[in-house]
Amino acid sequence: MTSETSPSPSLPLTDLWRPNRQLNRRIELAVKSVFALFAFVSVATTSGIVLSLIFETISFFQEVPLWRFLTDTKWTPLFASAQFGIFVLISATVMTSVIAIVVALPLGLLSAVYLSEYAPTKVRAFLKPILEILAGVPTVVFGYFALLFVTPILQQFIPGLQGFNALSAGLVLGVSITPLVASLSEDAIYAVPQSLRDGSYALGATKRETIVSVVLPAALSGIVASLILAISRAIGETMIVTLAAGQNPRLGLNPFVPVMTMTAYIVQVSLGDTPAGSLAYKTIFAVGMTLFLITLGLNIFSYWFVRRFREKYE
Amino acid sequence: MTRPVAPSVQEESAEPANNFDPNISRRYLFDKIFVSLTWLAVAISIVVLAALLIDVLIDGLPRFSRPFIGTDVKNAPCLRLTPPFLVTHPDEFTGAACLKWPFIMDFPSRRADEAGLLSALVGTVYVMVLIAAIAFPVGVGAGIFLEEFATDNWWTRAIEINISNLAGVPSIIYGLLGLAAFVRLMAPVTGGRSLLTGALTLSLLILPVIIVATREALRAVPDSLRQAGFALGATRWQVIWSHVLPVAMPGILTGTILGLSRAIGETAPLITIGALTFISFLPDSLQSPFTVLPIQIYNWVSRPQTAFHINAAAGIIVLMVVLLAMNATAIFLRNKFQQKIQ
Numbered sequence: 024m025t026s027e028t029s030p031s032p033s034l035p036l037t038d039l040w041r042p043n044r045q046l047n048r049r050i051e052l053a054v055k056s057v058f059a060l061f062a063f064v065s066v067a068t069t070s071g072i073v074l075s076l077i078f079e080t081i082s083f084f085q086e087v088p089l090w091r092f093l094t095d096t097k098w099t100p101l102f103a104s105a106q107f108g109i110f111v112l113i114s115a116t117v118m119t120s121v122i123a124i125v126v127a128l129p130l131g132l133l134s135a136v137y138l139s140e141y142a143p144t145k146v147r148a149f150l151k152p153i154l155e156i157l158a159g160v161p162t163v164v165f166g167y168f169a170l171l172f173v174t175p176i177l178q179q180f181i182p183g184l185q186g187f188n189a190l191s192a193g194l195v196l197g198v199s200i201t202p203l204v205a206s207l208s209e210d211a212i213y214a215v216p217q218s219l220r221d222g223s224y225a226l227g228a229t230k231r232e233t234i235v236s237v238v239l240p241a242a243l244s245g246i247v248a249s250l251i252l253a254i255s256r257a258i259g260e261t262m263i264v265t266l267a268a269g270q271n272p273r274l275g276l277n278p279f280v281p282v283m284t285m286t287a288y289i290v291q292v293s294l295g296d297t298p299a300g301s302l303a304y305k306t307i308f309a310v311g312m313t314l315f316l317i318t319l320g321l322n323i324f325s326y327w328f329v330r331r332f333r334e335k336y337e
Numbered sequence: 338m339t340r341p342v343a344p345s346v347q348e349e350s351a352e353p354a355n356n357f358d359p360n361i362s363r364r365y366l367f368d369k370i371f372v373s374l375t376w377l378a379v380a381i382s383i384v385v386l387a388a389l390l391i392d393v394l395i396d397g398l399p400r401f402s403r404p405f406i407g408t409d410v411k412n413a414p415c416l417r418l419t420p421p422f423l424v425t426h427p428d429e430f431t432g433a434a435c436l437k438w439p440f441i442m443d444f445p446s447r448r449a450d451e452a453g454l455l456s457a458l459v460g461t462v463y464v465m466v467l468i469a470a471i472a473f474p475v476g477v478g479a480g481i482f483l484e485e486f487a488t489d490n491w492w493t494r495a496i497e498i499n500i501s502n503l504a505g506v507p508s509i510i511y512g513l514l515g516l517a518a519f520v521r522l523m524a525p526v527t528g529g530r531s532l533l534t535g536a537l538t539l540s541l542l543i544l545p546v547i548i549v550a551t552r553e554a555l556r557a558v559p560d561s562l563r564q565a566g567f568a569l570g571a572t573r574w575q576v577i578w579s580h581v582l583p584v585a586m587p588g589i590l591t592g593t594i595l596g597l598s599r600a601i602g603e604t605a606p607l608i609t610i611g612a613l614t615f616i617s618f619l620p621d622s623l624q625s626p627f628t629v630l631p632i633q634i635y636n637w638v639s640r641p642q643t644a645f646h647i648n649a650a651a652g653i654i655v656l657m658v659v660l661l662a663m664n665a666t667a668i669f670l671r672n673k674f675q676q677k678i679q
Contacts, residue, residue: 051574058482061475065500068541075517133378157386161602163631164653167638168389171646198385231368259507261605266638286509293609299521311513322505
């Protein structure tokens with residue numbers, strides 16, 4: 024495949040066996056360097072994220088002391104009497120995420136069990152693409168669904184449920200992360216060797232007993248990893264909670280009233296025309312930093328857990 | 338097979354008398370209930386997806402009322418129809434006859450029944466083309482470097498851990514990165530809240546997807562193919578370019594399309610970098626302001642009037658059609674790829 028196909032007869036014999044490949048080597052070096060640079064882009068992205076967050080966050084904490092950020096009980100950064108209680112936003116984020124996980128964990132895990140243990144091959148081939156479509160639905164569409172379909176239905180059962188509420192946002196958020204839990208848990212369940220199941224059957228266990236007390240514990244590290252990824256997705260999810268949970272910062276865990284999550288606050292400020300360098304501009308970076316640290320903490324916990332509890336099978 | 342036995346099984350075998358339930362019919366009943374529950378869980382997901390799609394179709398379809406054929410009264414963009422048989426009397430028509438699909442070919446408006454999503458649709462197409470132009474070469478290049486060139490040292494391992502970490506970063510954080518880096522820092526190049534800024538931000542967001550897909554596609558190429566190339570005296574890059582890439586390309590394209598179909602639905606990062614919600618012109622350069630379908634939909638949903646909600650549903654139909662078309666392409670490519678390997 025070299026370009027030196029027919030050396031001219033006048034060349035000495037050594038050139039025929041050792042053709043000059045300088046050009047090819049140079050091209051290879053150039054390609055390799057450029058591609059290494061491209062690989063470096065991902066590292067640059069991370070550094071960029073960390074640097075831009077840290078820079079504006081430090082600038083924010085020069086104006087607002089950290090203890091006020093942690094102890095204030097109101098979140099009113101845009102008012103004249105500004106208060107910066109981040110736990111107001113965190114409480115809403117935690118509430119929607121908890122509701123989402125309460126929905127997504129059983130739905131996702133049971134779906135994974137069905138797909139990997141019970142479903143016939145043909146049904147599986149039909150169900151997997153459907154779950155993939157569900158996973159690919161843009162979150163703004165889920166937001167529409169939560170606000171204009173789920174909330175009106177819930178209002179018929181729950182009197183006093185407001186038009187914006189954490190409940191329907193959390194429920195739909197849970198449905199949106201179910202495919203993630205299902206597909207990652209299914210991978211973990213699928214990796215459990217058949218010999219374990221056979222051993223359990225040999226002891227006289229039924230299929231359910233085998234799944235619940237052998238297969239699921241054996242796949243635990245993978246299941247927990249999928250769950251943590253889902254939690255971190257729920258915490259960082261923006262459009263569903265912005266549309267359906269409202270924009271009303273409020274401390275507390277009442278799911279029937281409008282609340283404002285961290286992501287919803289960032290959207291609210293971004294939609295206004297915030298001049299760079301203003302306090303409002305800096306708060307979104309401080310909130311973003313909090314969000315980033317929470318998801319990073321979850322990621323690190325997930326790594327630790329998977330390494331600590333992984334079962335290795337040959 | 339080091340110690341595969343799960344803790345609960347060890348307990349059962351240690352104390353069989355306490356844990357063993359001899360009532361087999363009750364255990365089988367529980368089994369049936371359990372199977373029904375797993376089945377129900379899958380059914381709920383499907384029912385929700387169906388409810389979502391049907392709800393959107395019922396709400397949104399009436400908005401696409403029949404296209405009308407008329408003269409070019411307003412200066413709105415339309416499909417020109419100038420076959421001679423339409424022009425009976427040339428004097429009667431000031432402009433060419435015009436096929437106009439309301440909604441799709443209208444600009445946003447403060448009046449819900451006149452509002453359309455032309456600028457959002459065109460903006461989405463522009464952003465997608467730009468992302469493909471940026472993220473595809475960079476992602477594939479990075480994937481080739483990590484899989485084919487890089488040796489296994491701490492530096493490449495750091496890049497790998499980094500890529501898997503980036504997958505867990507919320508998309509709105511990418512928006513903050515875009516705001517700080519592209520809107521503020523690189524404003525002279527990107528022009529602030531522009532088409533280019535949006536494309537760059539979303540490119541960074543989907544880069545890990547493309548890198549991972551590229552690496553998997555390259556890993557699936559059998560090594561004998563590479564060794565055949567080396568045996569002929571080719572350099573590593575020549576082998577990759579002429580042997581490996583053509584085989585891996587369907588897999589790479591599948592991953593790229595999946596990445597793009599994620600980017601097409603992303604709303605939060607674009608809101609954060611300040612893509613506008615009301616744009617009544619088409620972008621004319623990389624530095625011009627823009628809007629995309631999800632942002633236009635968000636804008637319509639977040640208004641109180643029901644008429645705008647209908648527009649949102651119609652917008653969602655357009656978005657989902659584009660998305661499904663992209664996914665169908667990805668599945669088609671994947672199937673073609675699988676046939677080729679076997």
